[in-house]
Amino acid sequence: MDASYTEGEHTAVCGKRQQFGSRFLSDPARVFHHNAWDSVEWSEEQAAAAERKVQENSTQRVCQEKQVDYEINANKYWNDFYKIHENGFFKDRHWLFTEFPELAPSQNQNHLKALLSENKGSEVPACRSSEDGSGLIIEAQHSCSSVSLGRKTQPPPVEENVTQKLRHLEICADEFPGSSATYRILEVGCGVGNTVFPILQTNNDPRLFVYCCDFSSTAVELVQTNSAYDPSRCFAFVHDLCDEDKSYPVPGDSLDVIILIFVLSAIIPDKMQNAINRLSRLLKPGGMMLLRDYGRYDMAQLRFKKGQCLSENFYVRGDGTRVYFFTQDELDALFTTAGLEKVQNLVDRRLQVNRGKQLTMYRVWIQCKYRKPLLSSTS
Structure with a gap:
């Protein structure tokens, strides 16, 4: 359920990209000299205008009958999306390992083992x-x-x-699949594999195993039929993270990293907390949950027309897929309620530019890292 097709990812600089980028707009007259600018500050006027736009496009809500349809048939809308776009619509995530070095286990596994070795008594058995x-x-x-x-x-x-x-x-x-691995990564909402395949291609460590799931059976099929898919190192499966009756194919306390990239925003807000609670139980003590998703007043939110709002800050696109726009505090509440500790919770503001049409587009994304405590509150 990879909703990042409006994400508009870019590489701001040649070579190794710095975290959150390093191209800053110091002279407004140069705004169209590049395709994108990093860490753009908003003026009070701009923030107020964004708030007014959201209030305006939220006045007319989608009727209840259609809201029920979007929820019940959510998998149909996502399957239709992937049938149309298949795997040619998405761009590589050049920022992936810069923002989330935890996805390179060869660099982080020893650190995690050191943390766990100090707290052997607090570890919980796999089952x-x-x-x-x-x-x-x-x-x-x-x-x-x-x-x-x-x-x-x-x-x-x-x-x-x-x-x-x-x-x-x-x-x-x-x-269970990947039971012999010593470093396990799960991506929820994997789409067509734009995160999974770079991880597998970058890391040749035989101790690494990657799980990936998506709400859309069409997306999972595209992953499984990709030439880069290796069943000995990866397990792709269909899963609805809102389904409380269906378990993940791994035991509790077995994962080192869980990735959520533009996926939590695609589910109904009332179901987000239980979804994060279930995922947190799969993490090892010291394991990390990584998230990147849409922030409040992102360009995509401001572009919605009246009649596309489902509930506060929750919208439906023209293709029937849905999207929510978060604040930092909302995400912090979701993760900490699930028993995780904050490592990072930052707003990433970008200015993207269409030089041909002389248009500016302000993007707002939130990036989070939350860790499962080494010592549980009940131990």
Whole structure:
């Protein structure tokens, strides 16, 4: 569910790009000398005008019947989107490893191991208890039923029965995709693989395993049929991050990094917190959740017409896909409520320029990094 087709990514400088870019507009007269400018400050007048525009385009809401349709048939709208654009519409994310060096495990794995070695007592086994809410243990038991229930026998003593169940769970936990990897990355809302494939191509470490999922079965199929897709290093699957009854194909506390790039904004706001809660349970202690998404008053929000607003700061595009525009505080509340600690929460303001049409476009994105504590609050 990669909603970044309005993202307009660019490379501002040749060579290695600095975090958040390094091309600054000091002389307004030079605005059309380049395609984009970094860290653009807004004047009070500009901010007030943006607020007025949002108030104006929010006065007329989409009727309830259509809102229900957009929610129930969300997967249809995203499948239609990918059928139209396939994999030729998206640009490479040149900023990926600059902004998120955590995606290069060869540089970060030793640091993570050092952190964990200091807190071995706080680590949780791979298979969590039923309070995880993911349903993994139930599924593991079902998948092992042919082993444990192959023949009818007298029930063993309680102690032995518990021991056997734990042993079966350990066996099942070892059988999930990428179980032998030592550094695991999951991208939720992978689209056609614009993040996944650069990770696989940049990192040849055999200990790395990448999971990627999307709401759209068409997008996942495009990933799986890509020549760069390697099932021995990557597992792509269809998943709705709002589906509370469907578990992820990995145990709790098993992932080093979870990536959310222009995907959280595509779901209904009321479902965001539970989605982040479930994802946070998959992180190892010390694991990171990385997000980049639309910020309040981004150009895309200001361009919506009346009648496209679903609820406050939540809109539907002409193709039926939806998008929300965040504030830093909203995202901080989502992550901290899920038990994660803030590492980074920044606004990235860019000025993009169409030199041919002499147009300026102000983009607002938010970039976040939140870490799962090494010591849980219950330990």
